[in-house]
Structures are given as structure tokens and as C-alpha cells.
Amino acid sequence: MADDKKVSDTETNADCGVCDRPVRKIGVLCGLCEGWFHVGCEKLSKDDYEKLTELGDKSHWFCKTCRSKFKGMKKEIQVLREDNKALKNRLEAVEKRMDDLQNDIVRDIKEKVIEEIREDEEQERRKSNLVIYNLPEPEGTNAEEVGDIEEAVCQQLFEQEIKVQEVAVVSVKRLGKPREREVRPRPNANAAEPGVADKPKPRPLLVKLIDAKTKWTILKNCKNLKYTQNDIFKYVSVTPDMTYKQRQEDKRLRDELRRRKGMGETNLYISKGRICKGGERFQVQA
Incomplete structure (x- = not known):
């Protein structure tokens, strides 16, 4: 705005943005559209004009049109x-x-x-452990004596029944808590007569061997157990000592084996985490 927003007839010949007549008297310059306007056309009071004049370049004034635009903006x-x-x-x-x-x-x-x-x-x-199922538990109260008996029974099982010689057993341990005898009624007996105490099912026996190679040799030869004449080992089965994850995978493999046999496939067996057939190995997909 020229001369602190005041104009004279010698400073500008701009037309008023409202009436289109030349601004030859006092007028103000819009800070947005840069158009000149008569004070009267913009209905700017004398006090407001004087304040704008006093502030000079520090002030900003906008015409009605631009103010309307401001509202929309x-x-x-x-x-x-x-x-x-x-x-x-x-x-x-x-x-x-x-x-x-x-x-x-x-x-x-x-x-x-x-x-x-x-x-x-x-x-x-x-990795070098085996678990033996259905092996009768020896009678006795001395834990050391019982352990010696079970080690001797394991040696007999491995050497005489499974046919693996010189097996070094590191330790044996029954898994789980001792089971109490279950009492069942005598057949055709009165209710007052005492029942018969059944011997509890043997707990699994954990056997730690000297190395994993011996373990796999025993497992490979467990097929010899089907020829046993010893009543102690008649229902015995031997498996690797597996983690929970390995047991889940083993169950999956066995379920898959049953499914494939049910569909008519023959000569199938599980070996080292795979289902095998006739010398060929097929990895079961998860």
C-alpha cells in the first residue's frame, strides 16, 4: 500500500474495485487481490483507516470480496x-x-x-535311551536291589531274546508313580466276600544305553521278540525314548501308514521317520 495506505491524485490512477472510479482520494490497498478501494465504498471507518495508516506496512487489510473468500477458505x-x-x-x-x-x-x-x-x-x-513296555516289575522294597534285578532282566532281554550281545546298560528307571493294585469282585461271589486284587500294569522302563548305535541295533532286532518262549517277555515292546514332538510325528506316521494300508497298499513299514515300501522310501507330507 503506497504512502501508508493513503493515496493522492498524483500517486495512482487505479480504479476502485467496487465503483470502478479512480481512487484519487484516500483509499486502501487489499493485501490479497492488490486492488485499490475507496474507504467509503468499503465502508471503512475513519478510526480503522487511521489505525491502518499508523501501522503502515505492519498492517494487513482485505476487501469484502477477499474476506468472503477467506470465509469459504x-x-x-x-x-x-x-x-x-x-x-x-x-x-x-x-x-x-x-x-x-x-x-x-x-x-x-x-x-x-x-x-x-x-x-x-x-x-x-x-538319543541313547530306550523305553520298554509291559516288562513285569520285580517285587522288593530296596530300590538298589530292584534296580539290579531290572538291569539283569534287561540284559537277558537284549542278549537272549533280541539277540544283541554285550549291551552296556548305563541305568534303568521306571517312569511314573507306582500304581496301586485294583480290586475287582470275585465272579459269582457274595457282596460281602473280599474281591481279587489285580496286579497293576507295569510302568514303562526307561533304559539308558552307552551309545545310540547300540539302541538302533536293538530296535532293528526287536523282530526276534515274536519268537520268544519266555512268558516274562511275551507282551514286551521296545521303542526309542521320544520327545513329545517326536511322539506326535510318530503318531502321524502310523496314522498315515494305516490309511495307506487301508487303501490297499502292501509291504509298507516305518523306518527312520519315513514310510518305506519295497526298498523305496517316501517322505510323508505334513
């Missing part, structure tokens, strides 16, 4: 601000969700790695 700006706020909130929610997902992924990976490490350690700890 303010509404648009408000809408934009609200949209931006909503967008910002959505972005923050997305970022938080991504952070949560990243944390979940990292946690899942860590848990998976820890689980695999523990599984490897557990398999390593069990």
Missing part, C-alpha cells in the same frame, strides 16, 4: 484439518499395528528358535 481449511487429523489418527493406528505385528513376529521367531533349541537338547539327551 476457512471452512475448507477446517475440513482439511479434520481430514488431516482423521488421516493422522489412521496412520498412527497403522503404525502401531505394524509395530505390534513386528513385535509379534520377533517374539514368535524367538520362541520358535528357543523351542527348536530345547527340542534339539531334549533329543540329544534321549
